[in-house]
Amino acid sequence: MVQSAKEDPNVAHAYTPGLKIKSIEQVSKERVLPIEGTVIVEMGDAVDFDSILARTEIPGDAEILNVTEILGVDPGDVFDYSLKKEGDTFEEGELLAKNVAFWGLVKNFVYAPFSGTIESVSGLTGQIIVRQHNVPLEINAYIKGKVVKVLPKKGAVIETKAAFIQGIFGFGGENHGEIAVAVESPEELLTEEKVGLEHQGKVIVGGSGITGEAYQRALEVGVKGIVVGGLDVEDLIEILGEDIGVAITGEENIDITVIATEGFGALPISERTFNLLKNMEGKMSAINGATQIRAGVLRPEIIIPYDNPDEMDESKEEFSDGMIKGSLVRVIRAPYFGEIAKVKDLPINLQRVESGSSVRVIELELEDGRVVTVPRANVEIIEE
Amino acid sequence: MVNNQKSNDAAEGMSYILVTDVGSTTTKARFFAKKGDVWRYIISGEAPTTVEKPYEDVTMGVLNAVREIEELTEHKILSENNDNIMRPFDGEKGVDLYCTTSSAGGGLQMMVGGVVKEITAASANRAVLGAGSIVMDILTMDDGRPPHEKITRIKNLRPDMILLAGGTDGGTVKHVANMAEIFYAAKPKPRLGEGYSLPMIYAGNVNVQDHVRKLFEEDFSLLIIDNIRPTLNIERIEHARRAVHELFMEHVMSHAPGYLKLMKWTDIDIMPTPAGEGIAMQLLANELNVNVLGVGLGGATTNVYSIYEERFVRSVSANLGMSYSISNVCKETGIENILRWLPFEKDVNELQSEIKNKMIRPTTIPQTINDLIIEHAVAREALRLGLEHHKTIATRLKGVTVERTVGDLLDQGLEDTYIDLMHFSVIAGTGGLLSHAPKRIQSLLVLTDAFQPEGITRLFQDSVFMMPHLGVLSTVDPKAAWQIFEKDCLVHLGTVVAPRGQSREGTEVMEIKLDMPDGTTINEHVVYGDILKISLDVGETAEIEIHPKKGMDMGQGPNKHMEGVVHGGEVGVIIDARGRPLSLPEKPEERMNKILGWNKTLELYEYH
Numbered sequence: 001m002v003q004s005a006k007e008d009p010n011v012a013h014a015y016t017p018g019l020k021i022k023s024i025e026q027v028s029k030e031r032v033l034p035i036e037g038t039v040i041v042e043m044g045d046a047v048d049f050d051s052i053l054a055r056t057e058i059p060g061d062a063e064i065l066n067v068t069e070i071l072g073v074d075p076g077d078v079f080d081y082s083l084k085k086e087g088d089t090f091e092e093g094e095l096l097a098k099n100v101a102f103w104g105l106v107k108n109f110v111y112a113p114f115s116g117t118i119e120s121v122s123g124l125t126g127q128i129i130v131r132q133h134n135v136p137l138e139i140n141a142y143i144k145g146k147v148v149k150v151l152p153k154k155g156a157v158i159e160t161k162a163a164f165i166q167g168i169f170g171f172g173g174e175n176h177g178e179i180a181v182a183v184e185s186p187e188e189l190l191t192e193e194k195v196g197l198e199h200q201g202k203v204i205v206g207g208s209g210i211t212g213e214a215y216q217r218a219l220e221v222g223v224k225g226i227v228v229g230g231l232d233v234e235d236l237i238e239i240l241g242e243d244i245g246v247a248i249t250g251e252e253n254i255d256i257t258v259i260a261t262e263g264f265g266a267l268p269i270s271e272r273t274f275n276l277l278k279n280m281e282g283k284m285s286a287i288n289g290a291t292q293i294r295a296g297v298l299r300p301e302i303i304i305p306y307d308n309p310d311e312m313d314e315s316k317e318e319f320s321d322g323m324i325k326g327s328l329v330r331v332i333r334a335p336y337f338g339e340i341a342k343v344k345d346l347p348i349n350l351q352r353v354e355s356g357s358s359v360r361v362i363e364l365e366l367e368d369g370r371v372v373t374v375p376r377a378n379v380e381i382i383e384e
Numbered sequence: 385m386v387n388n389q390k391s392n393d394a395a396e397g398m399s400y401i402l403v404t405d406v407g408s409t410t411t412k413a414r415f416f417a418k419k420g421d422v423w424r425y426i427i428s429g430e431a432p433t434t435v436e437k438p439y440e441d442v443t444m445g446v447l448n449a450v451r452e453i454e455e456l457t458e459h460k461i462l463s464e465n466n467d468n469i470m471r472p473f474d475g476e477k478g479v480d481l482y483c484t485t486s487s488a489g490g491g492l493q494m495m496v497g498g499v500v501k502e503i504t505a506a507s508a509n510r511a512v513l514g515a516g517s518i519v520m521d522i523l524t525m526d527d528g529r530p531p532h533e534k535i536t537r538i539k540n541l542r543p544d545m546i547l548l549a550g551g552t553d554g555g556t557v558k559h560v561a562n563m564a565e566i567f568y569a570a571k572p573k574p575r576l577g578e579g580y581s582l583p584m585i586y587a588g589n590v591n592v593q594d595h596v597r598k599l600f601e602e603d604f605s606l607l608i609i610d611n612i613r614p615t616l617n618i619e620r621i622e623h624a625r626r627a628v629h630e631l632f633m634e635h636v637m638s639h640a641p642g643y644l645k646l647m648k649w650t651d652i653d654i655m656p657t658p659a660g661e662g663i664a665m666q667l668l669a670n671e672l673n674v675n676v677l678g679v680g681l682g683g684a685t686t687n688v689y690s691i692y693e694e695r696f697v698r699s700v701s702a703n704l705g706m707s708y709s710i711s712n713v714c715k716e717t718g719i720e721n722i723l724r725w726l727p728f729e730k731d732v733n734e735l736q737s738e739i740k741n742k743m744i745r746p747t748t749i750p751q752t753i754n755d756l757i758i759e760h761a762v763a764r765e766a767l768r769l770g771l772e773h774h775k776t777i778a779t780r781l782k783g784v785t786v787e788r789t790v791g792d793l794l795d796q797g798l799e800d801t802y803i804d805l806m807h808f809s810v811i812a813g814t815g816g817l818l819s820h821a822p823k824r825i826q827s828l829l830v831l832t833d834a835f836q837p838e839g840i841t842r843l844f845q846d847s848v849f850m851m852p853h854l855g856v857l858s859t860v861d862p863k864a865a866w867q868i869f870e871k872d873c874l875v876h877l878g879t880v881v882a883p884r885g886q887s888r889e890g891t892e893v894m895e896i897k898l899d900m901p902d903g904t905t906i907n908e909h910v911v912y913g914d915i916l917k918i919s920l921d922v923g924e925t926a927e928i929e930i931h932p933k934k935g936m937d938m939g940q941g942p943n944k945h946m947e948g949v950v951h952g953g954e955v956g957v958i959i960d961a962r963g964r965p966l967s968l969p970e971k972p973e974e975r976m977n978k979i980l981g982w983n984k985t986l987e988l989y990e991y992h
Contacts, residue, residue, distance in 0.1 A: 062569035064531045064562075075558065119569065124561040124595050129569045169744045233736040245712025246684075246703055247743050263744060265737035293744055294408060294490075294684060294708045333748040334738070334755055355756040356822030356990055359749060378748045 019261075019299060019380070021272050023279075025164035027303055028148070031139050032155035034058070043150055047141040047158060049176040049286055054139050054155045060132025063113055068126025071099035071108045075126030082128065088118045096128065142174050143286045144305045163280050163304040165261070165273055169231070170289030170300030171240065171249040172257030175203070177224035177287075179280050179304060183207040186274040189266070190228060192217045199223050203257075203285050203302070205277045208268045210258075212238050218256055225257040225287045227277065227302060230267030250290025250298075257289040259300040267338055270330070272382070280304045323381055329364065333378040340382070341366045398480035400473045401864070402453075402461060403853035404446055405657055406433055406486040406646075408684070411445035414853045415453045415461075415479075416868055423864040425872035428848055429453035434642070435488040441642035442488055443649070469649050481860065483650050485852040487657035489640055492517040492632055493575060495543040497567060498524045498588075499550035499559045503781075507612045508549040508587065510777060511621035513698045515628035516659030517545070518685070523566070525550075525559050531566055538570035544636045546572070546582065547624065548596070549612045551589030560592045568599045576639045581605045583631040587612040587624050605635050619781055632656065652860060658687050660852030661814070662698050664869065665689040667858050668812055668844075671866055677808045677835065679767060680851070681815035683707035683746060686770035690778050690803060699774040704766045706759065706817045707746030714739055717765040724968055725761035725833070727979040728754060749820070753989050756822070760830050763817050767834030775801035805838045805964075806884060806939045812844040812874075814851050824954040825917070825986055828877040838884045838964050839939040840928070840948050843877040876922045878953030882960040883936035886967065887912040893936045893961050898950070899927040908959065915982050916959040920952030936961075958986075 037056020041047060067082065068075045082097045084090060090112045097110040112130065119129040145160030180202040182194045190206025192213040203225035204218065210228050212235045218226060237243050240252060261273050285304040292298040323329065327343045341364035350358040353375055360376040401416040401423075413429040429452030434445040450461050450469065460477035463470045470478035494517040498505030501524040509522055520541050523534050548567060550560035567584075574582040583605040586596045593608050600606045609627050613619055633653050637643045647654060655663075658680070665678035669691035678689040686704040690697050703712040714722055719732055722739075738758065742748060750756040779800045811831055818827040827845050837843075850873050858865035887893050894910040901924045908916065912934070920926055928950050935942045950957050962982075969975040983989055 059571060061532070062535055062571075064535075064565060064569060120565070120599075122561065122565055122595075124592075125558050125565060127562065127565055129565060131569070169740075230737075233733060233740060243711070243715045244740070245715040246709050247711075263737075264740040265734070291744075293746060332745050333741070333751060335752055337741075353751050355750045355753055357749065357756075357820065358822075375749050375751055378751060380745075 019166040019168060020164055021166070021270070021276060021382070022164045023276055024161055024306075026159065027143060027145075027162045027164055027305070028157060028159045029141075029143055029145075030151070030155070030157050031142060032151060033137065033139050036153040037137070039150055039152065039154070039156060041147050041150065041156055043147055045147040046145075047147060048144050049141060049284065051141045052138045053141055053147075053158075056137050057134035058137050060116060060135050062119060062129055062131040065096070065110055065113075065128045065130060066126065067097045067110050067128050070110050071097060072106070073099055073126075076123050078121055078123055078126045078128070082121055084118045084128075086118050086121055089116070090118070090130075091115045096130075142176075142288075143303050144284065160303075160305040162306060163276055163302075165227075165276065165302040167227070167259035167261045167289075167291075167300040167302070168263050169247060169249075169291050170257065170259035171244075171252050171291070172225075172254050172289040173250050173252075174286065174288045174290075175224045175257040176284060177201050177203040179203050179205065179277055179283055179285050181205040181274075181278050181281050186229065186268040186271055190214050190226070195221060195223065197221050203227065203287055205274070206269070207274075208266045209235075211235065215239055215256070215258075223256055225259070225285075225302075227259045227261065227269070227287070229260065229262045229269035230265050231258070231260045231263075232266070233264055236264075247291050247293040250288065250292075257287050259287060259289055259302065262338065263332075270340075277302075283307075323362070323376075323379075328382040329362075329379040330382055331364070331374055331378060332380050333374075336364075336366065336372060336374060339366050341372075341379075344371060346376075398473070400459070400479040401481045401857065402450065402469060402479040403482070403850075403857055404449060404484040405660070405849075405852045406435070406442055406446065406484060406488045407657065408488055408490060409433055411442075411449045412849060412853075413446070413449035413453055414848075414850045415457065415459075416857075416864075418864075422871070423867040425848070425850065425868050427453055427456050429456065433488050435640065439641075441645070442486075442640065443642045443645050446484070446646065446649075471651070481651050483652045483655075483856050483860065484646065485655045485657045485660040485856050486637070486643075489576070490518070491658070492545065492628075492636060492656045493520050493543055494518070494545045494547060494628070495520050495538065495541060495572075496522045497546065497548040497550065497563050498522070499526075499556060499563060500524060501526055503616070504549045504551065504588065504613050506777075506779065507619045507621060507781075508547050508624070510619075510697060511587075511612060511624035512547050512628055513700060513777060514621065514662065514696060515625040515632075516656030516662065516698070517628060518700055518702050523563070525563060531569075534566050535570040538567060538572050542573055542575040543582070544575050545628065545631055546584045547628070548584060548586050549588045549624075551592065551611075551613075552616055553590045553611050553614045555589055557589060557591050560589045561595050564592065564596050564599055571603075574636075574639070576636065580635065580639055583607070583635040585609060585624065585627045585631065587627075605631065607631060617781065629653070629655070629659070652856070655852075655856045655859075657852045658698065658700060660855030661687060662689050662696065663855035663858055664851035664865075665812065666691055666696055667854070667862060667866060667869060668810065668874075671870075672810060674809045675807055676810045676812060677771075677803075677805075678812045679770060679814070679831075679835075681706060681763060681767060681770075681813065681817055683816065684709050686766055688770045688774035690774065690808075692778070692802060692807065697774070697778040699770070699777040701766075701770045701773045704770055704773075706763060706766065706815070707742060709743075710746075710762055711740050711743040713762050713766045713769065716769055721765050722758075722761050724975065725764055725979070726757060727976045727983060728757075729972070729976075730758075753991060757989065759817065760821075760826060763830050764834045767831065771803075771835055775803045778803050805836060805841075808837065808841065809839070810842050810844065811835055811837055812846075814846040814849065816849070818845045819847065819849065823988070824875065824877055825988055828880075828955045828958065829986065829988060831877075832880050832882075832958065832960065833966065836882070836964055836966050837880050838882055840950060841880045841882070842951050843880060843953070845875050845877060846873050847875050848873070876951065876953035878920065878955040878957055879950040880958045880960055881928065881930065881950065882962075882964060883930075883932045883938050884964040885932075885934075885936040885942065886963040886965075887934045887936065889913045891934055893932065893934050894959070895931040895933070896959060897929040898957070901926060910959055910961045912961055912963065913978070914959075914961050915985060917955065917986050918957040918959065920950065920956045922953055924952040925949050926952070926957070
């Protein structure tokens with residue numbers, strides 16, 4: 001029978017997989033150079049957060065010198081006035097081209113703006129493209145662990161056992177520092193007076209958010225990272241100097257990496273995340289605020305490697321089997337945003353919700369005992 | 385093997401067709417069958433796209449989506465080992481044709497280079513947009529950026545392909561060569577990994593071709609084609625579009641994970657998703673023989689298409705969308721412009737947080753009415769900005785008369801764009817927000833408020849997302865594609881009747897007489913600021929007579945009487961006397977009351 005598309009039920013059935021909050025996780029990081037180079041570690045090597053794994057050189061920046069315009073001659077004559085040819089090297093300030101005419105009455109010179117190589121000389125435009133010498137580039141381990149695979153000419157894979165927490169949104173790139181919890185409870189706001197000199201070089205954990213003043217204080221004392229539940233939009237704009245339009249971050253030119261574990265607004269950091277971080281206080285962590293929500297989801301992360309990974313019990317590794325009755329979930333949209341609940345039922349048929357949409361729903365028992373129905377798309381599994 | 389040769393009945397003798405769209409997050413399979421003499425949509429299967437790690441093989445997502453169709457229909461499509469699409473249909477299993485569109489991995493991302501922003505670069509931009517690409521940047525000699533800044537920009541962006549144009553044939557050589565040298569100095573690397581040469585199309589001054597060849601032949605996949613602007617008053621973009629598609633298949637797609645395999649499965653070339661959607665919009669314009677304004681409001685991007693006097697233009701606003709890019713809509717339009725559509729008070733900071741929370745959890749859906757109204761408010765602004773952007777692309781050739789069939793049109797007036805809503809009699813929308821709107825009147829009003837149609841305009845939306853599918857299918861068999869389009873894809877929302885002009889609140893601005901299909905006559909004296917709904921079912925039409933007053937214009941001139949036909953739809957006929965341009969009261973309380981009044985009249989939302 002032909003079924004009209006116009007009568008098709010809403011096909012959306014996806015739900016957001018939960019963010020990982022694990023006390024023990026086998027963490028594996030592939031660290032590769034953007035272009036081929038030399039790998040300097042070997043299989044089995046123990047590496048620290050800032051150990052160099054591989055290095056290479058990338059082409060320097062190029063500049064275009066409008067030689068014939070500077071010399072006041074025709075573009076086609078560039079070869080006659082140029083003192084260098086393609087492939088020649090030169091030092092900063094070296095004379096590259098000159099035009100001395102009329103018994104020295106006209107003198108025009110072109111000097112090298114930096115040290116480098118002549119890439120091309122164009123008789124059509126009269127331009128010379130000069131390029132700086134190659135620039136060295138290195139890649140570090142990012143996490144403390146062991147080299148489990150060498151990727152020839154590219155880099156290596158590092159593995160460790162660590163406490164692993166994914167945030168929902170962050171900014172600022174890779175950093176590392178000791179975990180320091182700066183608040184008493186997950187609900188507490190991280191304010192200026194709670195950030196002190198003792199936090200220099202550390203990753204500090206706040207509660208429901210951070211004030212603009214506290215962020216400034218953290219910058220002054222040299223904090224490496226900040227982990228909070230929620231971010232205030234106005235503060236975010238102040239910190240970054242502009243609003244964020246799409247959630248693609250990590251390249252910001254800022255000194256502190258910031259991670260929100262729950263979202264935007266005043267949102268207490270989840271009890272589980274808070275307790276895990278409190279347990280790991282004093283340990284070194286690797287953090288990265290880079291977030292990319294679109295295809296190939298990348299979430300910010302806090303990795304706290306164990307000192308003796310080989311002695312850690314692997315049996316605690318658990319895998320989620322999806323959402324079933326009794327699963328613990330978090331509601332991620334109004335009107336129950338942020339509530340932790342237990343799955344009571346997963347009705348198969350579409351149900352109409354207040355907005356008028358007929359969608360797949362889930363019946364939840366909230367922590368205060370209330371039983372509510374929400375769209376299945378609006379919960380995420382808490383992975384234990 | 386079916387050629388990409390368009391014929392009206394290529395699907396003659398076929399029984400089943402499978403078309404997929406490999407999107408950046410979801411792979412959407414649509415299954416079509418011939419019932420009697422007519423092609424119909426049967427069912428959908430969807431699965432997550434598998435272009436990223438850990439799968440890195442796009443065909444896995446395709447197989448999963450097709451498997452869902454198999455389960456729902458009990459029609460076997462996959463081969464015995466479940467590793468290919470079985471063809472042809474053997475009377476029991478398989479399909480006769482398989483084709484696909486793709487936007488996985490961010491779609492086709494291009495850079496455009498030219499000499500003058502408004503001339504050669506504008507033409508090059510129109511060409512690559514029409515080919516279904518996202519334009520990462522347009523670099524020209526007059527864009528105000530010094531060469532070193534341009535070089536850094538090119539180097540950092542890593543495009544999939546470059547289109548370099550510039551100069552008329554026999555015209556400037558130096559500036560075009562200069563631009564070419566900037567690209568050469570930047571040494572851009574392709575986005576999809578190492579090990580292959582970046583495709584570059586040169587469509588500029590013929591006298592620079594040798595220089596371009598010398599610069600790029602070795603390190604790039606260079607394709608030199610005819611000048612896109614051979615003279616100032618001629619724009620030839622069709623061959624550039626074809627070149628983009630050719631290189632897209634040969635050099636870009638073949639390097640994306642799993643695509644080599646997918647290319648072997650398909651009977652015709654893989655097409656970029658927006659190109660498929662654009663062809664579907666053109667199909668609609670061709671079949672109805674009218675000018676069409678189309679829009680695809682997605683999660684990340686908004687594509688606007690116009691087919692005006694047979695001229696097809698597409699614009700893509702890469703960061704205007706309803707999930708991944710929702711926060712960018714607010715950034716671009718300003719939070720005040722979102723707030724103005726809300727019939728209730730809302731704290732600004734709270735609203736910003738809610739919108740950003742949707743950005744970081746893009747799959748969530750509104751549960752409350754107010755949440756839904758907020759999303760619809762953002763959609764109005766995304767569409768409005770998308771149209772504004774489209775107007776900057778759909779322009780006349782600057783400063784010259786144009787040798788083309790629409791020459792008359794392009795000569796008239798001083799406006800840069802030729803997009804005039806009075807001249808578009810169809811608006812068609814697609815995208816999750818529109819198709820998931822709980823009531824059709826909601827999507828009709830979102831489209832109406834955003835685009836502000838003038839005169840008599842029919843509105844459509846799609847039922848299930850399948851315009852790209854039908855677009856690519858129409859390159860094989862437009863007749864089959866149109867049958868499915870008309871019967872199963874297009875939702876007839878209705879007709880909007882709206883005069884251009886503004887007046888004083890409460891003043892009578894129109895007298896309307898409608899001869900309904902049941903023989904009754906409806907007479908309305910419409911006052912400024914009001915919006916009315918008259919029921920008229922899908923497939924029904926009514927004769928309408930309109931007498932505009934107080935300077936209002938239905939396209940015949942101020943106060944000029946007009947007669948016409950209005951088509952029914954799931955909503956019916958909307959008489960919109962809220963003014964064009966539509967202006968909302970300045971004072972918040974007045975504005976909220978006004979919007980509440982409209983919502984009540986149209987039964988827009990159901991409060992519990």
